[in-house]
Amino acid sequence: MAEAGPFRRGEGAGRTDRSVGSRQLAAMLPDPAQARPAYRHLARAISALILDGRLALHVRLPAERELALALNTSRATVTALYDLLRESGYAHSRRGSGTWTALPEGRAPSGITRLLGPQDPAIDLARAAPGLPEQALLDALVQVAPRLAEHAHTPGYHPYGLPELRAAVAERFTRRGLATVPEQILVTAGAQHALTLVLGLLCRPSDRVLVENPSYPNALEALRRARLRTLSVPVTDTGWDIEIAESTFRRAVPRLAYLIPDFHNPTGCLMPDEERVRVLRAAGRCGAWLVVDETLADLALDVPAPPPFASRATPGGAGQVITIGSMSKTHWGGLRMGWLRAPARLVTELAGQRVATDMGGSVLDQLLAVSLLARAGELLPARLEQLRRQREALTAALAEQVPQWRWQLPPGGLSLWADLGAPVASALADRALDHGVRVEGGTHFAPDPGLFEQRLRIPYTASPDILRDAVRRLAAAFAEGPAPSRTGRREHWIV
Missing domain, CATH: 3.40.640.10 (Type I PLP-dependent aspartate aminotransferase-like (Major domain))
Incomplete structure (x- = not known):
């Protein structure tokens, strides 16, 4: 076996510049041609990346010309994008040193808000977090x-x-x-x-x-x-x-x-x-x-x-x-x-x-x-039996309400990884809020951007009645058909 040296620190890893490259950022953003005006479309995406932590705070953004080339759009679009980010508090500029990411006054990173829990009466299917009796x-x-x-x-x-x-x-x-x-x-x-x-x-x-x-x-x-x-x-x-x-x-x-x-x-x-x-x-x-x-x-x-x-x-x-x-x-x-x-x-x-x-x-x-x-030995068996009942209620409701969705029944754990059959998870999660359900699309579980847009993680940590009600609401939102995701509208609460 190769000897690592039990407590060797990383070698050859010098100081990392606090900046994001133009191609790296472009890979995380949607096509500017998907919506008009393009600069607002891109600004919503960047603000969501900052709140999610996928784009770190206090990081220098690419020069306007470089990002325009990477996005295959005009420099005027990127100029307007950066102006909007500064106006909304998601960026600030330093003379001679570029534009840097920031957090607007009154907003919190989703890592904090997801733990605080929803501040509305929506059914919460975003957190796989059981309670203690x-x-x-x-x-x-x-x-x-x-x-x-x-x-x-x-x-x-x-x-x-x-x-x-x-x-x-x-x-x-x-x-x-x-x-x-x-x-x-x-x-x-x-x-x-x-x-x-x-x-x-x-x-x-x-x-x-x-x-x-x-x-x-x-x-x-x-x-x-x-x-x-x-x-x-x-x-x-x-x-x-x-x-x-x-x-x-x-x-x-x-x-x-x-x-x-x-x-x-x-x-x-x-x-x-x-x-x-x-x-x-x-x-x-x-x-x-x-x-x-x-x-x-x-x-x-x-x-x-x-x-x-x-x-x-x-x-x-x-x-x-x-x-x-x-x-x-x-x-x-x-x-x-x-x-x-x-x-x-x-x-x-x-x-x-x-x-x-x-x-x-x-x-x-x-x-x-x-x-x-x-x-x-006394508490865990009761918890497991409760989870089995809740998992059964969730899968039965899904099979009845959205039979086109697919999933593998997990042998343990707290949630299903549902395949919706189409890349609509983010849009569905947005619409689900209007139906009183908070759920997260699969993209938040991806180490690389843009993956698992056809997936939802659905925990079975709520009671059977609540799960059946939540699935009815999800099915109603799903039946409304495709719609663009309103990026930046939702907070994220993943546990």
């Missing part, structure tokens, strides 16, 4: 109150995580088939926090990172903000293209790969054991780190819950695997409890990385997590 939370609060009082006499800082929670998570990994000690566990404020810490320690701007296509939007956003170069591997309704993955590891030698092998978000696919072994071997040969997101691993609806990905590694090979997880999907996102499993030395380095911005999580939340994890 009220009684379970109350019982846990009663149980941990005396223990919290005991901790009140200590400083309360635990940069590695509360010792009893680290032990509980380690025991969970061991029970699932991967022997783990508490020193290999770092408690984080969710899986996204864990991923961000890993990227900050192991990667530098312009490093290559292998990702699935499609993938989890918030993870893709973290990679963009770290200014990393993504190399995408297809995941279809039938699973991963492992030959492309092996070729990408061999030819591109990525610094790191981010994978969701368990009930993949958004497709719901489960990676077979033999493919996991092939990925481990391919990553090992080129010395790439594997960051494996197992947030959904416990949500097995039709198959046994899979063992940890790292358990398939050969002796010594698991040292290049970082496993991240959280309680957001199995319990409640409001707990903000996650973790990572990694070699003990790397855990120590990541804890050092963490204290620069976050000296440790809430002791109360961690005590609640210990209590809830101890009751997983």
Whole structure:
């Protein structure tokens, strides 16, 4: 196996210029001839890219002449486009240094607004986020109150995580088939926090990172903000293209790969054991780190819950695997409890990385997590049965209301990846708002622009009655026929 050096930083990755090239930006924009006036059409698209984070803030836009050539339009159109961006607050100019992206007063990036939730009465199908049963939370609060009082006499800082929670998570990994000690566990404020810490320690701007296509939007956003170069591997309704993955590891030698092998978000696919072994071997040969997101691993609806990905590694090979997880999907996102499993030395380095911005999580939340994890054998089966009922209600309603749509029934996870049969997802999502449903088109799950316009991710985390009502409204919106997407009208709420 090629030796990466366990904690080598990216090599040869010099400073990345804070600018976007004309061809790069043009590839992210629609054809100017699609709508008139073209400059307004393009301005709406750029503003949406900025709000989505696909076009970063404080980045220099191409010179007018260069962008006009890349878009095959007139310079006057680009001049008007930039003027409109400045007027609306999405850009500003510095004398002698060009035009730069900006955030208008009163607007927030969609990464914030999607977590705040809709501020209207629409049925929310954009967030795959189940709630925690009220009684379970109350019982846990009663149980941990005396223990919290005991901790009140200590400083309360635990940069590695509360010792009893680290032990509980380690025991969970061991029970699932991967022997783990508490020193290999770092408690984080969710899986996204864990991923961000890993990227900050192991990667530098312009490093290559292998990702699935499609993938989890918030993870893709973290990679963009770290200014990393993504190399995408297809995941279809039938699973991963492992030959492309092996070729990408061999030819591109990525610094790191981010994978969701368990009930993949958004497709719901489960990676077979033999493919996991092939990925481990391919990553090992080129010395790439594997960051494996197992947030959904416990949500097995039709198959046994899979063992940890790292358990398939050969002796010594698991040292290049970082496993991240959280309680957001199995319990409640409001707990903000996650973790990572990694070699003990790397855990120590990541804890050092963490204290620069976050000296440790809430002791109360961690005590609640210990209590809830101890009751997983009681709480999880009820959650799984509820998800099965909701999935059945959703698929039955879709088959009745929109029989032309197609999907593969996922063996676990929280959502369907529906194929609409035509590239109308963004327009449908816009119209669905008028019918009282908030849903996101597949383009938000793509590492590259313009893909999955024929797809919707539809979570089954709401009650059966609400899901049936939502599908009736979606069907009514779909029946209205094609219409141009009103880019910039919607906010995005993907979890």
